[in-house]
Amino acid sequence: MRIVNLAHGNLYALGAFVTASLVGKWLAGTRTLILYLLVPAGAFAAAAVGALLEPTLLRPFYRRAEEYQLLVTFGLLMILEDLMRLIWGPYPLSASTLFSELGSITLGDAIYPTYNLLVIATGAVAALFLWAFVYRTRFGLLLRATAQDMRRAAALGVNVNRVYVQAFTIGCFMAGLGGAIVVPSQSAVLGMGVDALVLAFIVVVIGGLGSLEGALIGALIVGVFREIGITVFPEIELAVLYLIAAIVLLVRPAGLFGRAT
Amino acid sequence: MNTVALPVTERFPIKMLAWAVLGAAVLASLPFVIAEYQTILLAYGLVMAIAALGFNLLLGYTGLLSFGHSAYFGVGAYAVAMMVKYLHVQSMELYLLATVVASFVVAILFGFVCVRYTKIFFSILTLALSQVLWSLAYKFYWVTGGSDGLRVPTPTLLGGVIGGNEDKIYFLSHAYYYYVLVLFLACVLVMWVIVHSPFGKALQAIRDNETRARFVGIRIRQYRLVAFVVSGVFTGIAGALWVPLNGLTTPDILYWPFSGEIVFMCVLGGFQNFSGPIVGAVVFNYLKTYAVGATTYWQGLLGLILVFLVLTLPTGIVGMLNQLVRKAKKRASA
Numbered sequence: 001m002r003i004v005n006l007a008h009g010n011l012y013a014l015g016a017f018v019t020a021s022l023v024g025k026w027l028a029g030t031r032t033l034i035l036y037l038l039v040p041a042g043a044f045a046a047a048a049v050g051a052l053l054e055p056t057l058l059r060p061f062y063r064r065a066e067e068y069q070l071l072v073t074f075g076l077l078m079i080l081e082d083l084m085r086l087i088w089g090p091y092p093l094s095a096s097t098l099f100s101e102l103g104s105i106t107l108g109d110a111i112y113p114t115y116n117l118l119v120i121a122t123g124a125v126a127a128l129f130l131w132a133f134v135y136r137t138r139f140g141l142l143l144r145a146t147a148q149d150m151r152r153a154a155a156l157g158v159n160v161n162r163v164y165v166q167a168f169t170i171g172c173f174m175a176g177l178g179g180a181i182v183v184p185s186q187s188a189v190l191g192m193g194v195d196a197l198v199l200a201f202i203v204v205v206i207g208g209l210g211s212l213e214g215a216l217i218g219a220l221i222v223g224v225f226r227e228i229g230i231t232v233f234p235e236i237e238l239a240v241l242y243l244i245a246a247i248v249l250l251v252r253p254a255g256l257f258g259r260a261t
Numbered sequence: 262m263n264t265v266a267l268p269v270t271e272r273f274p275i276k277m278l279a280w281a282v283l284g285a286a287v288l289a290s291l292p293f294v295i296a297e298y299q300t301i302l303l304a305y306g307l308v309m310a311i312a313a314l315g316f317n318l319l320l321g322y323t324g325l326l327s328f329g330h331s332a333y334f335g336v337g338a339y340a341v342a343m344m345v346k347y348l349h350v351q352s353m354e355l356y357l358l359a360t361v362v363a364s365f366v367v368a369i370l371f372g373f374v375c376v377r378y379t380k381i382f383f384s385i386l387t388l389a390l391s392q393v394l395w396s397l398a399y400k401f402y403w404v405t406g407g408s409d410g411l412r413v414p415t416p417t418l419l420g421g422v423i424g425g426n427e428d429k430i431y432f433l434s435h436a437y438y439y440y441v442l443v444l445f446l447a448c449v450l451v452m453w454v455i456v457h458s459p460f461g462k463a464l465q466a467i468r469d470n471e472t473r474a475r476f477v478g479i480r481i482r483q484y485r486l487v488a489f490v491v492s493g494v495f496t497g498i499a500g501a502l503w504v505p506l507n508g509l510t511t512p513d514i515l516y517w518p519f520s521g522e523i524v525f526m527c528v529l530g531g532f533q534n535f536s537g538p539i540v541g542a543v544v545f546n547y548l549k550t551y552a553v554g555a556t557t558y559w560q561g562l563l564g565l566i567l568v569f570l571v572l573t574l575p576t577g578i579v580g581m582l583n584q585l586v587r588k589a590k591k592r593a594s595a
Contacts, residue, residue, distance in 0.1 A: 004381050006521075060572065066381050067326040068571055071528055074521045075567030082561025194518065198392060201385060238396030242389045249386055250374060 009197025015042030015176030046176020098184035208255025306543035313538035315495025324468030329387030335515035337500025342411035364497025372489035410511030531577025
């Protein structure tokens with residue numbers, strides 16, 4: 001959709017905070033099964049905020065230079081960060097019961113937390129769902145058409161504004177889902193959004209803008225390299241990621257799977 | 262290259278010069294009038310103004326939005342801190358010399374990669390590269406002090422001729438303030454010459470229409486690279502001047518939200534004007550200081566201001582003032 005949202009990481013954080021606070025509050029006397037059902041709440045909250053933000057703040061900027069988008073979303077980042085501080089306070093929130101409840105399984109010599117398997121499954125389902133949505137539904141067709149040529153799509157009768165809201169909302173839903181699913185194994189802290197955003201940027205840059213499979217591969221590359229970096233040479237763990245991104249941009253400006261623009 | 266004869270419509274800007282001299286005089290006399298705290302605050306503002314001025318050579322004149330200028334600011338600051346820690350150098354002039362070299366090298370390396378792209382790609386790439394430096398400064402704690410940062414004591418100015426043994430506050434608000442002021446004025450002058458030189462005009466041509474500029478015979482990538490490097494060195498100088506004021510350098514100044522602050526300053530002042538970044542940096546400095554003092558939620562407040570600015574005042578403070586002056590003149594003549 002050609003929207004660069006610097007505040008995307010904050011929606012990820014929002015998902016984490018909403019889920020963590022719900023789980024924390026409803027913990028007393030509730031069966032854990034219900035608690036697991038609460039996890040997507042963070043995703044829905046982020047989606048709702050996204051649906052609100054796109055028409056009010058982002059829409060006025062599609063006709064202006066792309067740089068203004070960066071500026072306005074940077075402002076948004078600062079606002080959201082402090083709103084979360086206002087609502088949830090400066091302390092980390094945790095939902096670790098969900099993590100510890102499942103225990104761990106033994107795979108050969110290694111002990112692996114069961115919850116992480118759940119995370120992997122969720123990620124796979126979400127990716128599949130998103131792919132099907134974009135490439136196999138009528139809505140996805142309209143979405144891709146609009147991304148390719150907004151004016152022509154509008155001339156052919158597509159309600160472009162609605163497509164934009166929906167696409168942005170789905171993007172925010174995915175960000176919130178990411179935050180919500182990660183919060184039981186870590187915890188929700190202020191500033192997690194800013195960190196997540198830069199990682200997400202690297203993922204997308206490596207994979208290629210506007211490419212779902214690219215984002216998936218990019219995420220795998222980033223994840224694997226990060227873990228290797230942490231075990232082998234922790235000091236350059238992050239630097240390596242940024243360097244990979246820079247090298248990919250140099251060799252293939254559009255990313256590994258990106259279409260040339 | 263043949264020079265094309267242009268009608269000389271631009272006379273030497275006497276009016277402009279008068280304003281500049283007046284501004285310099287006011288800035289020079291302020292330490293006698295305002296409190297020491299205010300003077301130091303103003304020094305911070307002037308330092309940031311140098312950085313914003315350098316940044317604006319890219320955004321305002323070349324049309325490239327860098328989200329990674331924290332890199333050069335940080336390189337400047339860390340170059341000074343490293344010299345203190347490992348070489349026990351105290352001379353401010355040597356700091357500045359080393360900073361110019363260091364930021365020049367980093368800017369050439371980064372610029373070589375970045376100027377192949379424009380628009381959002383350029384922004385993201387500059388951001389990613391600046392984060393390489395951030396993560397290095399953050400992780401190599403035995404070299405850089407990690408998140409604790411490095412301490413920088415008061416330097417000697419001009420080989421110890423002025424300043425020296427006085428109280429630190431007095432030193433910062435007098436000797437060091439004037440040091441910053443002189444360098445600031447020098448930077449303004451140099452930048453003025455650059456943007457009004459044929460080179461500066463070429464940059465603006467590239468900004469306005471890349472294809473046409475190429476047809477005229479401008480080597481776009483080279484020009485962009487030179488602009489990138491000049492911009493980085495200015496920002497590096499600002500970083501070096503900033504460290505003694507702050508007394509400490511931490512990886513925060515390499516983290517990308519700090520780049521966002523530099524962008525903010527230019528938008529606040531108005532990046533379409535030469536003086537916009539200067540005004541924006543000084544105003545932003547006050548804004549941030551008082552917002553931090555007034556509320557825990559200063560970040561949100563600044564964010565609101567930024568969104569409001571971009572939505573309603575895209576030409577910034579200076580642009581708005583210019584408009585008001587023009588309107589007033591029209592009314593007076595009518």
